[in-house]
Amino acid sequence: MKLKTIIMGSALFVGAALTGASAQAADKIRFATEGAWAPFNYIDSSGKPQGFDVDIAHALCAQMKADCEVVTQDWDGLIPGLKVRKFDAIIASMSITPEREKVVDFTNKYYSGGLRFLGRTGEKVDLKHLDGKTIGAQRATLGAQYLEDNYAGKAKLKFYDNQDNVYLDLVSGRLDVVLSDELPTYNWLKTSGNGDKFEFKGAAFMKNDNIGIAVRKGDKLKDKLNEALKEILANGTYQKINAKYFPFSIY
Amino acid sequence: MIDLHGFGHQLLQGALVTVELALASLVVGLVLGLLGAAAKLSSIKPLQWIANIYTTLIRGLPELLTVLIIYFGATTVLMSIASLFGYDEYIEIGAFAAGVTALGLTFGAYATEVFRGALQSIPKGQHESAVALGMGTFHKFYRIILPQVWRIALPGLGNLFLVLLKDTALVSVVGLEDIMRKANIAVSSTKEAFLFYLVAAIMYLALTVVSMGVVSYLEKRARRGLTRG
Amino acid sequence: MDFSVVVEYFPRLLEGTWVSLQLVVLSIVLGGIIALPIALARISPVLWIRSFPFAYIFFFRGTPLLVQIFLVYYGASQFEVVRESFLWPILREPFWCAIIAFTLNTSAYTAEIFRGAIQAIPPGEVEACKVVGMSKAQMYRRVLLPRAFGIVLPAYGNEIILMLKGSALASTITILDLTGMARTIIARTYTPIEIFLAAGAIYLVISMVIIAIFRQVEKRQNRYLGSVSIKVPDKG
Numbered sequence: 012m013k014l015k016t017i018i019m020g021s022a023l024f025v026g027a028a029l030t031g032a033s034a035q036a037a038d039k040i041r042f043a044t045e046g047a048w049a050p051f052n053y054i055d056s057s058g059k060p061q062g063f064d065v066d067i068a069h070a071l072c073a074q075m076k077a078d079c080e081v082v083t084q085d086w087d088g089l090i091p092g093l094k095v096r097k098f099d100a101i102i103a104s105m106s107i108t109p110e111r112e113k114v115v116d117f118t119n120k121y122y123s124g125g126l127r128f129l130g131r132t133g134e135k136v137d138l139k140h141l142d143g144k145t146i147g148a149q150r151a152t153l154g155a156q157y158l159e160d161n162y163a164g165k166a167k168l169k170f171y172d173n174q175d176n177v178y179l180d181l182v183s184g185r186l187d188v189v190l191s192d193e194l195p196t197y198n199w200l201k202t203s204g205n206g207d208k209f210e211f212k213g214a215a216f217m218k219n220d221n222i223g224i225a226v227r228k229g230d231k232l233k234d235k236l237n238e239a240l241k242e243i244l245a246n247g248t249y250q251k252i253n254a255k256y257f258p259f260s261i262y
Numbered sequence: 263m264i265d266l267h268g269f270g271h272q273l274l275q276g277a278l279v280t281v282e283l284a285l286a287s288l289v290v291g292l293v294l295g296l297l298g299a300a301a302k303l304s305s306i307k308p309l310q311w312i313a314n315i316y317t318t319l320i321r322g323l324p325e326l327l328t329v330l331i332i333y334f335g336a337t338t339v340l341m342s343i344a345s346l347f348g349y350d351e352y353i354e355i356g357a358f359a360a361g362v363t364a365l366g367l368t369f370g371a372y373a374t375e376v377f378r379g380a381l382q383s384i385p386k387g388q389h390e391s392a393v394a395l396g397m398g399t400f401h402k403f404y405r406i407i408l409p410q411v412w413r414i415a416l417p418g419l420g421n422l423f424l425v426l427l428k429d430t431a432l433v434s435v436v437g438l439e440d441i442m443r444k445a446n447i448a449v450s451s452t453k454e455a456f457l458f459y460l461v462a463a464i465m466y467l468a469l470t471v472v473s474m475g476v477v478s479y480l481e482k483r484a485r486r487g488l489t490r491g
Numbered sequence: 492m493d494f495s496v497v498v499e500y501f502p503r504l505l506e507g508t509w510v511s512l513q514l515v516v517l518s519i520v521l522g523g524i525i526a527l528p529i530a531l532a533r534i535s536p537v538l539w540i541r542s543f544p545f546a547y548i549f550f551f552r553g554t555p556l557l558v559q560i561f562l563v564y565y566g567a568s569q570f571e572v573v574r575e576s577f578l579w580p581i582l583r584e585p586f587w588c589a590i591i592a593f594t595l596n597t598s599a600y601t602a603e604i605f606r607g608a609i610q611a612i613p614p615g616e617v618e619a620c621k622v623v624g625m626s627k628a629q630m631y632r633r634v635l636l637p638r639a640f641g642i643v644l645p646a647y648g649n650e651i652i653l654m655l656k657g658s659a660l661a662s663t664i665t666i667l668d669l670t671g672m673a674r675t676i677i678a679r680t681y682t683p684i685e686i687f688l689a690a691g692a693i694y695l696v697i698s699m700v701i702i703a704i705f706r707q708v709e710k711r712q713n714r715y716l717g718s719v720s721i722k723v724p725d726k727g
Contacts, residue, residue: 087674087677087678090681091677091681091683094681110679111681114681150674150675150678151677151678151679155678156679169585169665170665170675170678171665172663176565179565179568179569180568183568183569183574183583184568184574184579184583185568185583185585
């Protein structure tokens with residue numbers, strides 16, 4: 012008899028405690044970004060996400076007259092999180108790739124990038140033969156995939172949870188070469204105080220790397236976003252945001 | 263004073279989240295622990311099996327993996343259960359709820375053993391005298407059994423809470439803005455890894471010391487019936 | 492859910508498992524070696540000898556393992572002095588950073604387990620050693636430590652399982668252990684639930700094997716005791 016009492020009382024209690032898992036109406040569009048990819052998305056010292064991606068998200072929302080929220084999520088949790096509806100769209104400088112298109116839909120591109128190697132200033136690197144070198148990239152990025160496809164088994168590959176840690180290990184000397192998107196690296200070289208110690212190696216490649224906003228498969232949000240994107244490109248809002256971060260057009 | 267580059271306030275906010283997460287998980291974990299112990303001691307075989315599977319599974323899984331599985335998996339599972347009942351709305355499990363669930367489950371699995379030991383250590387005579395005095399089941403449990411179980415289980419539970427407190431750091435991996443994640447963000451923008459991780463360590467130590475103080479106060483209180491004689 | 496990805500990537504999960512096992516075995520062995528002197532110093536009657544292990548244990552048991560790993564991996568490499576020291580060839584490797592963090596961490600817990608065991612030996616046995624004229628070293632070597640070993644086994648088995656579970660944190664510093672491998676696979680397949688569940692199953696199997704081994708060893712070690720068991724303080 013005693014057990015019954017314990018069980019009933021406790022069950023009520025757990026029920027009450029777990030109501031944190033509440034049902035939520037989907038009247039707000041929730042954008043997710045990473046927050047570790049300056050200047051496209053980063054978290055400032057007050058804890059808020061900032062950057063090009065975040066500005067674009069807000070501009071799109073203003074254009075759509077929608078209620079929006081930008082949340083942050085670690086990079087490798089972005090697509091899984093979108094799939095299980097933790098948010099409605101990913102605006103995190105994500106390249107449109109066939110692999111990703113199998114699981115999510117992308118809007119039209121909102122800017123385009125390219126990959127480029129980064130290494131120590133003055134050190135000669137033969138990008139064709141990186142055998143035995145330690146190369147770093149962020150896990151689950153185009154760069155990481157490129158390295159796995161082209162250098163696996165030859166060079167030592169190291170994949171990180173976020174780009175900031177890639178830079179930390181390049182500076183500390185754990186990495187010889189880094190493969191990453193050209194634009195954030197351009198920004199890092201200019202702003203991190205390491206511009207004299209490191210430089211781009213070789214030319215940028217995969218220049219047709221289109222960056223889009225990811226939504227769930229079949230979500231009509233995609234059309235609305237495309238429409239709004241066209242409008243902010245036409246009315247000059249996009250160009251204003253672009254100029255805030257880069258002196259050249261990145262579209 | 264050390265220069266925290268303006269991140270001091272953020273870290274304190276993170277500490278608040280850490281404490282909230284730890285306390286909420288504690289409540290869930292205590293309840294699950296009592297349930298688990300009751301099930302293990304019950305004479306109903308299926309209940310024993312369920313409790314045994316529960317504790318074996320959870321105690322064998324890395325806490326990091328439990329957090330990841332709950333964060334990514336629970337929504338899918340919950341939604342498919344809900345749709346069985348004709349409820350098709352989206353159910354949100356945020357980082358906090360996922361953290362509470364994962365850490366509560368973990369705490370509960372270990373607490374099950376602590377409670378079981380404590381429940382078993384109460385002499386049969388106590389149950390019999392309570393019944394002889396005409397107490398009902400609820401009364402007996404609430405007035406006689408629970409206070410003693412509490413006293414016996416407290417040191418074990420205190421230890422488990424200290425483990426729980428440190429495990430909260432794992433929930434930062436799914437984006438909860440606790441001490442650990444705030445420290446990560448600060449490192450991202452300042453590159454002062456050593457400083458911020460050390461500050462985080464000191465904050466956890468401080469929380470540990472406070473918890474130890476509370477536990478030893480509670481232990482003293484729970485023993486007061488004994489020392490007066 | 493689609494479990495065909497699990498079949499496809501199972502060999503890579505096994506690769507990760509091998510790394511996890513190396514991490515656990517090395518850390519446990521090294522941690523055990525460091526733990527013994529710490530435990531002995533901890534029960535020293537001299538206050539200042541006792542206070543060092545106290546602070547050591549307090550720090551490593553009072554802070555999350557995740558913080559400790561990041562301190563070793565990212566924290567230490569921040570300083571030029573470290574990067575130019577003879578330690579750098581070791582500290583630049585994430586594997587050794589994980590080993591250092593895990594070893595320090597587990598040694599603090601293990602030291603407490605050892606201490607509990609040594610103190611759990613009935614005082615009569617210590618007195619008996621003195622009566623037969625053993626020196627302190629003899630007493631420890633012949634009586635106290637072997638006795639403590641038997642007492643320590645259940646708690647020590649527990650510690651190894653906790654270390655196995657803690658080793659999952661190696662994935663946060665680029666190591667492709669079981670969890671790291673799982674996360675890398677998910678980065679390609681976007682199937683977190685299936686792959687994490689598969690990884691979880693592998694961890695479960697390993698911990699069950701550890702439990703089974705310890706049951707056997709315990710039976711052997713404590714066979715002269717019959718069915719007596721001695722309580723060792725829980726780890727916290």
